[in-house]
Every structure is written in C-alpha cells, then in structure tokens.
Amino acid sequence: MTDPIERIAAALERIAPPRPTPADPLAQPAYVWRGDTLAAARAFAPVPLDRIFGLATQKQALLDTLHRLAQGAAAHDVLLWGARGTGKSALVKSCTGAVQADGANLALIEVIGAGLETMPALFAFIAPVPRAFAIFIDDLGFDAASDARALRSMLDGGAEARPANARLFVTSNRRHLVPRNIEEQENAINPRDSVDDNLALADRFGLSLGFHVIDQDTYLGIVEGYARALDLPFDAQDAVGWATRRGSRSGRVAWHYIVDLAGRHGKAVA
8 A cells, every 4th residue: 555645745746836947048148047947037138338337447347257258268256346226236237238249158147036055056057058157146145154155165165166157246235245343353262263254255256346335426427328328308406306315326326317307208218
C-alpha cells in the first residue's frame, strides 16, 4: 500500500503550476531574475542618454565599463552610491541601452526581491551563454556586514564568483552598503577589524561612482535640458517653486516637475 505521505506529495506535485520556462538569454535586451528563473523584462525603455544631464563623469565611466564588458575585455564591477533621486538607476539603464544601440551583444539582468542568495543559480545559467550581461541590483543595503558576506564572495574570492561574461552594477544610498557608526570602534576588541569588515564589500567593487546632492543652478540646467528635449516652455521660477514644495533638488525631482509641466500642456511623456 502506498504511504499516505507519498500520495499527498504526489497529488501536490500534480496540482502545482509548472515551473516557468526560462527566457532565451540571447533574445532580449533586458531580463528580470526572479530567484529561480530568467524572465524577459516586459518593457525595457531606458531614458535616452542625451536626456541625462549633470552626470558627465559618471556617464563616461559607466559607458567605458559596459563597452569593455560587451567586448570581452577586462571590466570592473560598479558601485553607484549617493543621494536619492540623483540618477543612479536611470544611468545604468540608459548606458546599457546606449551600448546596445552601438550594436554590442549586451543584456541587462535585474535581480529583484530576495534574489541574492539565488544568484549562483543565475551565474550557472548565463556562464555558457555567448553574450555579456550587466547584472543590475538596485537600491541595495545591508543592516550588518555579516549579511553581505555572500555577495562579497560572489564579487571576488569565492568559489561561486560571477562568471567572466557578467559584472555587477549595484546602486545604493550608502557609500559602503552597510551602516556605520562610532560604536563599531568602541565595542570591538580590535576596532580596525570591525571597520575593515564593514568596508570589505564596497572595496570589492573596482569602480565606485558617487552621486551627490545638486545645487540650484544644476537643478535648473537639468530642467531646462528636459524642457528643450520635449519642446516644453522653461520657467525657472516655476521650476524652483516645484523643488521648494518638494523640499529637495535632484534629477528625480526635475523629472517629476517635467511630467507635471507636460501634463499641464496636454502632452504625454514616456
């Protein structure tokens, strides 16, 4: 007689939805890694690179790295850190799109949710694929250095480090990805050990790009650039008033103002 537990397990397996078929890793410009399978991104429409203003240095460094990755040359993993709304995520996507437009065999893979622990499976899946991959992890942060050790190994030094055809592009509001405070030195027997542990993850990135709070002139330059590109009127006083009501100046605030301005003039923006 069949064991009841085995019968129940067999029944559950029959009614369970089939595992999704992974997307073709050679067919799409962008994908999402959902922890157990690769899915095509539903709509990859990065902002045109010429609409990203005030980030010339970061833009060029990221373009150079992505071109090298796509060509199979030595390329760094990249940490993009800094103030919120300053264009970190948008720049990764826009630079990827620009490199693809140049004919490079490069794809973006965004790792979402709690997907970090499943990244070795992603690496195993893409390692034999004859294509370069920019692995994008957005808004990453850890509560403690111990939480980041698995990612440290994937970047450099671990048995399951990322394959040669992939590099990580990580955005964070924190320069070192983990919170730092004075207690890390006061409570440790050897303060240097504690500091080193907290800095170890950020040090694994060969390229670290900072994104900083912008002043009013830079903010207005961004707004004016967007307005010109979208054939919208530019009113500096109105743009400053929007930022004042929002309580901050950033590329994101500038874009939100442009969306509002376009709506007032009956125009659509992508």
